[in-house]
Amino acid sequence: MGYFVGIDLHGDNNYIGILDEEDRKVFKRRNRNDINEIKRVLEPYKKEIKGIVVESTFNWYWIVDGLMEAGYQVHLANTSAMQQYEGLKYIDDTRDSFWLAKMLRLKILPEGYIYPKETRSVRDLLRKRMMLVQQRTAHILSMQTMVNRNKGVPISGDTIKKLSNEEVMGMFSDVHLTMSAQCDHEVIEVLNKQIYKIEKAVLKEVKC
Known part of the structure; x- marks a missing residue:
């Protein structure tokens, strides 16, 4: 039986x-x-x-x-x-x-599919990266919308990711818009660092 x-x-x-x-x-x-x-x-x-x-x-x-x-x-x-x-x-x-x-x-x-226990954590780390990339995209879109709405000019995502703190501070004359842009920019910088850290760890694992 x-x-x-x-x-x-x-x-x-x-x-x-x-x-x-x-x-x-x-x-x-x-x-x-x-x-x-x-x-x-x-x-x-x-x-x-x-x-x-x-x-x-x-x-x-x-x-x-x-x-x-x-x-x-x-x-x-x-x-x-x-x-x-x-x-x-x-x-x-x-x-x-x-x-x-x-x-x-x-x-x-x-x-x-049952991922092998030994490699499962790498997949989960890549999922974490995807989540962070989506969050970063949301903040980039927020800044793009803010610039377009208040200045009437487009700005690319790559440009936003490369902005310095001084450039963000000089984007708007209104103190509240500046604060909002700073919030987005600071979060983007933090997410950039975490995304890079994950990519570095995954590449190291793949090479091994």
């Missing part, structure tokens, strides 16, 4: 549902987000478990890593691609865990 496990993961708890090969529910339980507790719950079924599905939520790293290290075959569900299979949900049970287990049993589970 083989078992298929679905884990509905939340911020501070999870719900485990186990199906057998005949689509029968053999176990269900809510648990704390503690890998040792989860392993204890699964232990009686371990030898017959064919796979475990975990939702690709914001907090999946710890549970996927822990289960893989314990020797389980773990699958990461691609939640955005699963909507087409909502008709397979159990009408008498709102828990997504059995839905996940069923898709695995039927071999129709849309899977996400």
